Amino acid sequence: MRPNCECCDRDLSPGDAHVYICSFECTWCPACVDGFENRACPNxxxxxTLRPTRSPEKLADNPASTVRVLAEDCVATR
Incomplete structure (x- = not known):
């Protein structure tokens, strides 16, 4: 579970039910997804699809990633 939107770099908590991912787990906030052509992954x-959340008790033993990923082409166009 990535900690940020790959386009705008907004922080995204592991419990946020309004985060989008593709099959490669590219991660996006709803505001950026609204601007993607056909609401498809730009990568x-x-x-x-909406990213599943992880229960707090599972996060304790299996924390979300702290590695931030940015799609440079996306950031440059915003």
Whole structure:
């Protein structure tokens, strides 16, 4: 679970039920997804779906990633 939107770099908590991912787990906030052509992943062109959340008790033993990922082409166009 990535900690940020790959386009605008907004922080995204592991419990946020309004985060989108593609099959490659590219991660996006709703505001950025609204601006994507056909609401498709700008990296792979795949469909986006809401990211599942992880329960707090599972997060304790299996924390979300702290590695931030940015799609440079996306950031440059915003």
């Amino acid at each position: 792979c062109g795949g469909s986006l």
